Amino acid sequence: MRIAEIPEQLLFHRLSTEGVGIDFGSARARVKTNLPACAASIRTVYGGYFADDPSGMFDVTVDLRRVRGIRAYVRPQCQLLCDGIVDQEPFPLDTSLPLLEWGTNYSLATRLYCYLLLHAGVVERGGRAIVMPAMPGSGKSTLTAALTLRGFRLLSDEFGVVRLRDARLLRMLRPLALKNESIDVIQRFEPTAVLGRRFPKTRKGTVAHLAPQPSHVDARQEVASPALVVFPRFDPAASVELHPVQKARAFARLAVNSFNCEALGPQAFEALSQLVAESSCWQLRYGDLNGAIKALRELLDEAKQVDGPGLLSDKREAVRW
Amino acid sequence: MDFGSPRSHAPQALRPLLLALSDPRSAASYDESGWDSLIPVARTARLLGVLAHRVYEHVDRSTLPERVQRHLDAGLTEARYRRQKTLFLLHTITPALSGHAGPWVLLKGAAYVAQDRPLGRGRLPTDVDLMVPRASLDGVEHALKSAGWVFEKTEEYDQHYYRAWSHELPPMVAAGQSMELDLHHTILPPIGRIKPDTARLFSDAMPVAGTAFHVLCPHDQLLHAIVHLVHDSDFIGRLRDLVDIDAMFRALPLTDADARAALIERARLHDMEKPLRMAAMLCRGWFETPGCEELISDTVTAGDSFFYGERVITLANRVLGPANALDGSERSRRRAGKLLEARSHWLRMPPWLLAYHTASKGVRSLAQWATKRQGAATG
Numbered sequence: 001m002r003i004a005e006i007p008e009q010l011l012f013h014r015l016s017t018e019g020v021g022i023d024f025g026s027a028r029a030r031v032k033t034n035l036p037a038c039a040a041s042i043r044t045v046y047g048g049y050f051a052d053d054p055s056g057m058f059d060v061t062v063d064l065r066r067v068r069g070i071r072a073y074v075r076p077q078c079q080l081l082c083d084g085i086v087d088q089e090p091f092p093l094d095t096s097l098p099l100l101e102w103g104t105n106y107s108l109a110t111r112l113y114c115y116l117l118l119h120a121g122v123v124e125r126g127g128r129a130i131v132m133p134a135m136p137g138s139g140k141s142t143l144t145a146a147l148t149l150r151g152f153r154l155l156s157d158e159f160g161v162v163r164l165r166d167a168r169l170l171r172m173l174r175p176l177a178l179k180n181e182s183i184d185v186i187q188r189f190e191p192t193a194v195l196g197r198r199f200p201k202t203r204k205g206t207v208a209h210l211a212p213q214p215s216h217v218d219a220r221q222e223v224a225s226p227a228l229v230v231f232p233r234f235d236p237a238a239s240v241e242l243h244p245v246q247k248a249r250a251f252a253r254l255a256v257n258s259f260n261c262e263a264l265g266p267q268a269f270e271a272l273s274q275l276v277a278e279s280s281c282w283q284l285r286y287g288d289l290n291g292a293i294k295a296l297r298e299l300l301d302e303a304k305q306v307d308g309p310g311l312l313s314d315k316r317e318a319v320r321w
Numbered sequence: 322m323d324f325g326s327p328r329s330h331a332p333q334a335l336r337p338l339l340l341a342l343s344d345p346r347s348a349a350s351y352d353e354s355g356w357d358s359l360i361p362v363a364r365t366a367r368l369l370g371v372l373a374h375r376v377y378e379h380v381d382r383s384t385l386p387e388r389v390q391r392h393l394d395a396g397l398t399e400a401r402y403r404r405q406k407t408l409f410l411l412h413t414i415t416p417a418l419s420g421h422a423g424p425w426v427l428l429k430g431a432a433y434v435a436q437d438r439p440l441g442r443g444r445l446p447t448d449v450d451l452m453v454p455r456a457s458l459d460g461v462e463h464a465l466k467s468a469g470w471v472f473e474k475t476e477e478y479d480q481h482y483y484r485a486w487s488h489e490l491p492p493m494v495a496a497g498q499s500m501e502l503d504l505h506h507t508i509l510p511p512i513g514r515i516k517p518d519t520a521r522l523f524s525d526a527m528p529v530a531g532t533a534f535h536v537l538c539p540h541d542q543l544l545h546a547i548v549h550l551v552h553d554s555d556f557i558g559r560l561r562d563l564v565d566i567d568a569m570f571r572a573l574p575l576t577d578a579d580a581r582a583a584l585i586e587r588a589r590l591h592d593m594e595k596p597l598r599m600a601a602m603l604c605r606g607w608f609e610t611p612g613c614e615e616l617i618s619d620t621v622t623a624g625d626s627f628f629y630g631e632r633v634i635t636l637a638n639r640v641l642g643p644a645n646a647l648d649g650s651e652r653s654r655r656r657a658g659k660l661l662e663a664r665s666h667w668l669r670m671p672p673w674l675l676a677y678h679t680a681s682k683g684v685r686s687l688a689q690w691a692t693k694r695q696g697a698a699t700g
Contacts, residue, residue: 263398
C-alpha cells in the first residue's frame with residue numbers, strides 16, 4: 001500500500017511504534033517518528049512510496065523525536081536518531097522534515113561504501129542517464145525537478161549512485177529538496193507538482209520538498225547507462241548555452257564532488273573513468289527552464305553511442321590530464 | 322583463532338556483537354533481523370571492519386544475505402582506506418625524521434598496521450602515534466613543522482599544558498593528510514601515578530622490516546594498550562580497546578604459564594601490575610579470555626585496589642559499550658561516566674596540578690564567555 005493511501009491516524013501509529021520501511025531503490029530506511037506533524041509531512045512527500053514491512057535488514061533506521069528536558073519549554077526542538085545515535089544538532093520542532101531528510105542523506109552518504117556516490121542529480125530517459133554534478137547555487141535541483149516534471153525519470157537528486165562493477169547508474173529516489181526561489185519557480189513551472197509544506201529559516205533558507213511521482217517509485221530496480229554529464233549553471237541573463245567539457249576535467253570535477261571516491265580508491269577510479277568515457281560532457285548555462293530541457297533532450301538524442309562504450313584505451317585517455 | 326564465548330558482564334544489547342566477534346562462525350546462522358540489530362552496534366563501536374574481517378575468515382561470504390555483505394564490505398573498505406592513509410602518513414614523514422636520533426617508535430594502531438598484525442585487520446585508526454626519544458623531540462617537532470605539520474590547538478595554555486605535563490605534544494595536522502599525528506616522548510604523563518621505564522621501552526623496541534620505524538616489544542604493546550584503557554581513559558565507548566587487549570592476550574597466549582610470568586614481570590618493571598590485573602578482570606567478564614583467571618590469581622599479591630578494583634569495573638561495564646547498546650538508565654550511565662572521568666583525571670596528575678588545571682580551565686572558559694557576550698553586545 002502506498003503511504004498516501006494509509007489513513008493519517010494509522011500511519012502515525014505505525015511510524016510511532018515499529019516504524020515504516022521505505023525503499024529508495026539502492027538503499028532502504030526504516031523510518032520512525034513520534035511527532036504527528038512529521039508523520040503528516042511524511043504522508044505528503046513520501047505519499048507515492050510503498051509502506052514496507054519494517055522487519056528485516058535496513059541500511060539505516062532513522063527516528064525523529066522531540067527533545068526532552070527543561071529547555072523544551074523555552075525552545076521546543078526535535079532530534080534525529082540514526083541507528084539509535086544522535087549525530088546531528090537538534091532542529092527547531094517545526095522543521096522536523098528537513099532534519100529527517102538531511103540526516104537520512106548524511107547517514108546514507110557515510111554508510112554506503114558499496115557504491116560510488118557522486119554529489120549529483122541524475123535523471124534518465126529510455127535507459128540513458130544525464131548526470132548533473134552539483135555546485136552550490138548552480139540550480140541543479142531546480143533543473144532536476146523541472147526535467148522530472150517533463151518526461152524524464154528521477155533517479156536521484158542528491159546522490160548519483162554508480163555501480164562499481166559496470167558504472168551503471170542506480171536509483172536513490174528521495175524527495176527533492178527545493179530551496180528559496182526555486183520553490184516558486186517549480187510551482188509556477190508545473191502547478192500540479194506535489195510540494196510538501198514550506199519550512200522557512202532553515203540553515204539553507206526556505207526549503208520545500210517535491211514528492212516523487214508514483215510512476216517513478218514503481219520502477220525501483222531499473223538501472224541506466226551513462227550518456228551525458230552536464231554541469232549546469234543558472235544565469236538569468238543567458239538563454240541556453242552549451243559548451244563541451246574535456247573528459248579529464250569532467251572526471252576531476254566529478255571525483256572531487258563525490259562523497260566517497262577517495263575512500264573507495266581504485267574501484268571508484270575505474271568506475272568513474274568508465275562513466276566519463278561513455279558520456280558526452282557539457283557545461284550548460286541557462287536562464288530558461290523550457291529551453292534547457294529542450295536542449296538536453298536534443299543532446300541526449302544526439303549523444304547516442306559515439307563516445308562509448310568505454311574501451312580500455314579510451315578510458316586511459318579520459319583520465320590523463 | 323578461537324575467541325570463546327562472552328560472559329555476563331556486557332549489556333544485553335551487546336551480546337550478539339560480542340558473540341559474533343568471539344565466535345564468528347555463529348554469525349552464519351543469523352537472519353536479516355539478527356544482522357539488522359548487530360551491524361549498527363558494530364558500526365557505532367567502530368568495530369564493523371574487525372567484525373567483517375573475522376566473519377569472512379570463518380564464513381563463506383556468498384552464504385550471507387546481500388544486504389549484510391555490503392555493510393560488512395563497507396567496514397573492510399573503510400579499514401583499507403584508513404590503513405592506506407596511515408601508511409601514506411608514515412611514508413611522507415620519514416624524510417623529516419632522518420637526522421634525528423631514533424628509534425622512532427610507532428604506538429597502537431599505527432604499529433599494528435605497520436607490522437600487519439592480525440589484530441590490526443579491520444581496525445579504523447584515526448591518528449598516528451609516534452614516540453621519539455625526549456632528546457630528539459624538539460628537533461623532530463621543528464622538522465615536521467618545516468614539512469607542513471601544524472598544531473591544531475594553538476592556545477598558549479594548551480601548548481603549555483602538553484609541554485609541561487603531558488607525554489605527548491598537542492595533535493598535529495597537515496594539508497593532504499586525513500590523519501592526526503601525535504608526537505610522544507613516553508607513553509604516560511610523566512607526572513602521573515604510574516611511572517613506566519621509558520628507557521626500556523626504547524631499548525627493547527623492535528624494528529619493523531621494510532620501514533624506518535620501530536614498534537614496542539610485544540609485552541610493552543600489550544601493556545600500553547592496557548594502561549591506555551584502564552589507566553588513562555574514562556572507558557566511555559572504548560570497547561574496541563578491550564577487543565585489542567583480548568586479541569593480544571590470546572596471541573600471547575595467556576594460557577601459557579611462562580608467557581604469563583614474563584608478562585607479569587614486565588608489568589612490574591613498568592609499575593603496571595594493577596592495571597594488568599584489572600584488564601584481565603575486564604576481559605574475563607566480557608570475552609572469557611582464556612588465561613585471565615590464572616593471571617588474576619598469579620597477581621593476587623597486587624590485590625584489589627580502590628582505583629583498579631571491582632568497583633571501577635562495575636562502573637566501566639556500564640559505559641564501555643557503544644551508545645546504542647547499553648543497559649540501565651541514562652542517569653546511572655551518566656553518573657558512572659562522571660565518576661570514571663574524575664578517576665582518570667586523578668590518576669593522570671597530582672592533586673595540586675589537577676586543582677590548578679581545573680581552575681585555569683574554568684577561568685578561561687569564563688573569560689571566553691565574557692568576551693563572547695561583549696562581542697554580542699557591541700556587535
